[in-house]
Amino acid sequence: MPYEELVKNVIAVTAQNDVLSLTLTESKAHCNHLTILLGKYESSITAHQMSTSYADQALSAYQVLVGLLDTELALLTSKCQVLGVCGYGMTYTIHVVISNINHTHFSN
DSSP states (O other), X not given: OOHHHHHHHHHHXXXXXXXXXXXXXXXXXXXXXXXXXXXXXXXXXXXXXXXXXXXXXXXXXXXXXXXXXXXXXXXXHHHHHHHTXXXXXXXXXXXXXXXXXXXXXXXX
C-alpha cells in the first residue's frame, strides 16, 4: 500500500473515532438526564404512596369515629325511649342521620 493511502485510511479512522467519541459523550449526557428524571419519578411515586397510606389511615380513623357516634346515638335513643322523652319521630331521625353518614362516606 502506498504511503498516501495509509495516511488517508488513518485520517478516515481518526474521523470515525471522533464521531464515535462525540456520540458516546452525547449518550452519556442523555443517560445522566434520564437517571435524574427517573429519580424524580421515583420520589413522586414514594410521595403518592405515603399520601395514600395516610389517607387510608385517616379513613379508618373516621370509620371508627362514625361507629362510635352510631353507638352513642343508639345509646342516647335507648335512654330517651326508656325515659319516655323520645318519640318515634326522633328515633327515626337519628337512624336516618346515621344511615346518611354511613352511605355518604363509606359507599365507595
